Structures are given as structure tokens and as C-alpha cells.
Amino acid sequence: MTRVGFLFALAYRSSIVMTCVTLVAQVFLLRMIWTAVYGSRAEAAGLTLEALLAYLTLANLQSFATQTLVSRVIHHRIRSGTVFFDLARPIGYLRQMAAFQAGNTAGSLLLLAPVVPVVLLVGSITAPVNGPGYVVTLVLGYVIAVQLALLISLLGFWMLEIGAVSLLYQLVSQFFAGTMVPLAFFPGFLGTLAEVLPFKYMGYVPAAIYVGHISDISGPLLVELAWVAGLWALLALAWSRTHRRVVIQGG
Amino acid sequence: MIRVDGLTKVFRRPRTFSGPFGALRTLVTRQYEEKTAVDDVSFDIGEGEVIGYLGPNGAGKSTTIKILTGILTPTAGTVRVNGLVPWRDRSANARRVGVVFGQRSQLWWDLPLIESLRLVGSLYDMPAARFEASLKKLRDLLGLDEFLDTPVRQLSLGQRMRGDLAAAVLYEPPLLYLDEPTVGLDVLAKEAVREFIVETNRTGRTTVILTTHDLADVEALCKRIILIDHGKVLFDGPIDALVDQPRRLVVLLESAPEEVRGVSRDDQGRHVFDIHGDLPAMIASISAEHTIRDLSIEEPDLESVIKGIYAR
Numbered sequence: 001m002t003r004v005g006f007l008f009a010l011a012y013r014s015s016i017v018m019t020c021v022t023l024v025a026q027v028f029l030l031r032m033i034w035t036a037v038y039g040s041r042a043e044a045a046g047l048t049l050e051a052l053l054a055y056l057t058l059a060n061l062q063s064f065a066t067q068t069l070v071s072r073v074i075h076h077r078i079r080s081g082t083v084f085f086d087l088a089r090p091i092g093y094l095r096q097m098a099a100f101q102a103g104n105t106a107g108s109l110l111l112l113a114p115v116v117p118v119v120l121l122v123g124s125i126t127a128p129v130n131g132p133g134y135v136v137t138l139v140l141g142y143v144i145a146v147q148l149a150l151l152i153s154l155l156g157f158w159m160l161e162i163g164a165v166s167l168l169y170q171l172v173s174q175f176f177a178g179t180m181v182p183l184a185f186f187p188g189f190l191g192t193l194a195e196v197l198p199f200k201y202m203g204y205v206p207a208a209i210y211v212g213h214i215s216d217i218s219g220p221l222l223v224e225l226a227w228v229a230g231l232w233a234l235l236a237l238a239w240s241r242t243h244r245r246v247v248i249q250g251g
Numbered sequence: 252m253i254r255v256d257g258l259t260k261v262f263r264r265p266r267t268f269s270g271p272f273g274a275l276r277t278l279v280t281r282q283y284e285e286k287t288a289v290d291d292v293s294f295d296i297g298e299g300e301v302i303g304y305l306g307p308n309g310a311g312k313s314t315t316i317k318i319l320t321g322i323l324t325p326t327a328g329t330v331r332v333n334g335l336v337p338w339r340d341r342s343a344n345a346r347r348v349g350v351v352f353g354q355r356s357q358l359w360w361d362l363p364l365i366e367s368l369r370l371v372g373s374l375y376d377m378p379a380a381r382f383e384a385s386l387k388k389l390r391d392l393l394g395l396d397e398f399l400d401t402p403v404r405q406l407s408l409g410q411r412m413r414g415d416l417a418a419a420v421l422y423e424p425p426l427l428y429l430d431e432p433t434v435g436l437d438v439l440a441k442e443a444v445r446e447f448i449v450e451t452n453r454t455g456r457t458t459v460i461l462t463t464h465d466l467a468d469v470e471a472l473c474k475r476i477i478l479i480d481h482g483k484v485l486f487d488g489p490i491d492a493l494v495d496q497p498r499r500l501v502v503l504l505e506s507a508p509e510e511v512r513g514v515s516r517d518d519q520g521r522h523v524f525d526i527h528g529d530l531p532a533m534i535a536s537i538s539a540e541h542t543i544r545d546l547s548i549e550e551p552d553l554e555s556v557i558k559g560i561y562a563r
């Protein structure tokens with residue numbers, strides 16, 4: 001299944017290339033805007049302009065890398081009834097879908113690789129303050145992203161029409177990941193909300209660790225592990241309930 | 252091999268409302284419509300049998316097959332497939348079963364056919380050598396070579412169906428569920444599918460449950476059929492018993508009398524006699540009394556017999 005996910009990314013390379021172009025454009029625009037906002041100020045909310053630009057560049061790269069296709073594929077397969085075949089396999093459904101996503105991410109990263117230098121050039125980058133911490137928190141953040149995507153996808157077994165829900169989910173997750181504005185700038189209530197939601201682990205937290213804005217990683221790491229474990233249990237529960245009422249369309 | 256007893260499946264879906272706010276009411280309603288798709292169905296199927304599972308549209312055939320594969324949980328009744336309860340021992344059951352749904356495909360649309368077959372190989376834990384051997388056999392049997400590397404969306408229906416058959420039997424399951432495997436195929440492609448089923452059944456002693464609307468499939472492949480309608484079994488037995496009826500003589504008479512020799516005129520103005528014994532003598536004696544305008548002899552065939560059963 002991993003292989004299928006990988007090939008899927010290559011089969012849809014034109015759409016991924018388009019996303020890469022968007023990525024470059026977005027990083028460029030963010031750089032312009034934030035440079036203007038900072039003006040002659042040296043730093044804001046404890047971030048120098050240099051660190052902020054590095055942060056934004058990274059966060060956007062990450063947001064691309066942790067994007068998931070799996071909910072769209074699941075949605076499509078439920079609607080067309082081909083999900084029947086996934087369910088008829090001797091291997092668990094969620095495991096198959098997670099493997100698909102892993103392969104798909106690998107394929108997308110392969111296509112992304114040549115664009116990385118361009119993004120770094122357009123944006124800005126500094127040497128990592130805490131490289132290993134960055135990698136570990138990012139990988140866990142990716143796991144959380146996949147788990148959440150699977151959880152959303154399971155809704156499709158209940159509602160059959162989840163286009164709007166997944167669009168909303170995408171917007172919310174992007175925003176609260178902090179790819180446009182670092183979470184440190186979120187005011188009051190919004191800040192608290194962003195703080196408790198798990199989306200920051202896909203964008204803000206790893207990037208902030210990279211640029212040294214967060215120095216003690218043990219706290220975020222523990223919370224991430226708790227999220228992974230909690231979502232794991234939730235997925236298992238949700239799947240066992242969903243499983244029992246599966247209805248396949250058409251005959 | 253398969254033992255089904257009192258199988259019943261009731262679908263429950265929220266009632267749909269029309270009119271203003273209909274969609275909203277549908278969403279929040281607690282009222283349900285119930286639809287009994289399979290109603291107290293029982294049968295036994297032995298190893299190596301090829302069963303024609305027949306019935307008109309909406310009879311409950313596909314629903315039965317979904318239950319047998321373990322995808323759907325029945326509302327009532329028991330099922331044992333090789334001693335397993337399909338929906339409880341899903342994974343173990345899945346390894347021993349191959350499925351084709353002619354109306355849809357298990358092949359990945361955007362990828363070359365070979366990739367879907369590779370996926371099947373890995374999902375069913377096939378060692379590389381066994382995969383290659385099985386693939387080799389299927390390539391010859393189904394003529395896959397010309398389109399093995401073509402993306403599935405570019406295949407013709409017949410080619411796609413061959414690909415689907417290959418994916419279903421790749422891991423050599425002892426049991427095959429084929430739901431309309433010849434739907435939409437031309438005569439030659441149908442013939443190829445039938446030959447493949449015969450071959451698979453013969454060499455692997457594979458048990459096959461086949462649903463189809465093409466009775467030629469049934470005549471070519473099945474010794475026994477199970478007929479269902481509205482979820483209920485109407486007939487279960489050998490085809491021979493079903494078509495074991497006398498040939499019939501159909502005559503159209505000039506005078507079109509109400510009744511001739513105890514046979515009354517049908518709605519097309521014809522008289523239909525069962526043929527027993529001497530046919531020329533029978534015709535001679537009728538023409539002695541009436542002028543025959545037209546005459547034909549009907550062989551008992553599956554189609555008319557089955558039509559008769561549905562009509563009851």
C-alpha cells in the first residue's frame with residue numbers, strides 16, 4: 001500500500017508541482033509582508049526578523065510536507081463503493097490507509113526536493129539551533145496530522161458527504177498550525193485556543209524549535225506523545241464503532 | 252464449505268423528507284425506513300461446486316455476497332464459511348476468498364495494472380516466488396501481457412475485467428464470489444471469462460458463487476442454481492430438474508377456437524401443447540380438424556422457466 005501511495009504521488013505530479021509553485025509564491029509574499037511589518041524594529045514577541053523569516057519558510061515547507069491526501073482518497077472510495085475491496089482485505093483498513101499516506105508523503109517529498117533550494121532562497125533560512133529536536137517534534141507532528149486526517153475520514157462512513165467538513169478542517173488546521181502568523185503573535189483567546197489544539201505540532205512548534213524560539217523541547221515532546229497515544233485510542237474506538245455500521249453503496 | 256441458515260439483512264436508513272427544509276428534517280429525523288434485502292435465506296454449498304445465484308434486480312444477491320465476504324453484518328441468521336463466521340473472523344476469511352464485482356473494480360484507476368496486482372500480492376503476504384509463479388500463470392490464461400503496464404483507466408471493459416479476475420484469484424483462494432463478472436462484455440470477452448472460470452474451478456477445485464443476468468453464463472458454468480427474489484429463495488437445485496419439462500408444440504389456428512383438446516387459447520391467440528410421444532401423429536390429428544396457419548416447437552429453456560418462476 002505504501003508503494004501505491006508513492007506511485008499515486010508520482011501519477012499526480014502535475015498537481016504537486018502546482019502546489020510547489022504556490023508554496024514558493026506564498027513564502028515570497030510572506031517575506032515581503034513581514035519585512036514591511038517589522039520595518040526598522042529589531043524584534044517583536046521575542047523574534048528577530050531573521051528568525052521570523054526562517055520560521056515562516058520552514059513552517060510553510062512543513063505544512064506542505066505534512067499535508068495529507070488520504071481523506072480525499074477515502075472519501076472518493078466510499079462514494080464510489082470501491083471501499084468494499086479495502087474492507088475485504090486481510091489487513092486492517094486504517095493500517096492500509098496509513099501506509100498509503102506514508103507512501104504518498106514520501107512521493108511528494110521526492111517531488112518537493114528540487115524546490116527546497118528555491119524556497120530557501122526566496123524565503124530565508126538560518127542554521128538550526130536544535131536540529132535533532134526539530135526532526136523529532138516534526139515527525140511526531142506528522143503522525144498526529146495523519147491520525148487526525150484518518151479520524152476526519154471516518155466521518156465519511158457516517159455522512160457520505162464530507163466535502164465541506166474536510167475543507168473547513170483544512171482551513172482550521174492550516175491557520176492554527178501557524179503557517180502565516182507565528183502563534184506567539186496570536187492575541188488572547190485565539191492564542192489560548194491555538195495553544196491547546198494539536199495543529200501547532202505540524203507547523204509552529206518544530207519550526208520554533210529550529211530557530212531557537214522554544215529551547216526546552218521536553219514539554220512539547222511529552223504533549224505530542226500524549227496526543228499520539230490519545231488519538232491512537234480514539235481512532236481504534238471510532239473505527240470499531242464505524243465498522244459495525246458500514247454500509248457499502250450500490251450493488 | 253458454505254453453510255447459510257436463516258440469513259436476514261434489514262437495511263435501515265433515515266427517512267428522507269421533501270419540501271422546504273426537507274434536507275434539514277432528513278438530517279435530524281429519528282424516523283427510519285426499513286428495507287429487507289435478504290429474508291430468511293438458507294443454503295449449503297459444497298467444495299468445488301459452481302453455483303448460479305440468480306434473481307431479478309434488487310433481489311438481494313449482492314447483499315448476500317457482501318455478507319459472505321464479511322463486509323456486512325447480517326440482522327439475523329448464521330453463516331459458516333469453512334467453519335468461520337465471515338464478519339467476525341474477517342481477516343482469516345478474507346485470505347480464503349476472492350471477489351469480483353463486475354460493476355466496479357478493485358484495480359487502482361491511475362496506476363498500471365501490474366501495480367494493483369503487486370498490491371494484492373503484498374496485502375495477502377505472498378512470497379515473491381509464489382507471486383511470480385501465479386502471475387505467470389494468469390498472464391498466459393488471461394492474456395494480460397499486452398496491457399500489464401497500461402494505467403487501468405485506459406483499459407477497455409473486457410481488459411479491465413480480466414485484470415479484476417486476475418486480482419481476485421492471484422493468491423489462489425479456494426472460494427470465489429463473482430458478482431456479474433460478464434456485465435457489459437461482448438460475446439468473445441464473455442466466452443473468455445467463462446473459460447477462465449471453468450479452468451479455475453477445474454484445476455484448483457475452487458468453489459464459485461456466480462451472480463449474473465446472462466443465463467448463457469449459467470448454462471455454460473453451473474450445475475446448480477439458487478433463485479431468489481425479494482430476498483427469499485424461490486428455487487434451489489440442479490438446472491436439469493428445472494428444465495426437465497416436455498418440449499411444446501405451439502400452433503396458430505385459422506379459426507382460433509376457444510379450446511382445442513383441453514388446451515385453451517392464450518393471449519396471443521395460440522394453443523400450446525406439451526409433446527408426449529408421436530409428434531407427427533399429433534400434428535396430423537390437429538390438422539385433420541383445424542387449418543394450421545403457423546406452427547413451432549419450443550425447447551424448454553432456462554430463460555422461460557425462470558421467467559415463469561419470477562412471475563409466480
Ligand SMILES: Nc1ncnc2c1ncn2[C@@H]1O[C@H](COP(=O)(O)OP(=O)(O)OP(=O)(O)O)[C@@H](O)[C@H]1O
Binds near residue numbers: 247251262263312315
Ligand atoms: N446500502 C443500502 N441501503 C439501503 N438499502 C439497500 C442498500 N443496499 C442495497 N439495498 C436494497 O437492498 C435490496 C437488494 O439489493 P442488492 O444490491 O442485494 O440487489 P441485487 O440482487 O444485487 O440486484 P442487482 O441484480 O440489481 O445487482 C435492494 O432493494 C436495494 O435497494
Ligand SMILES: [Mg+2]
Binds near residue numbers: 251314430
Ligand atoms: Mg447486484
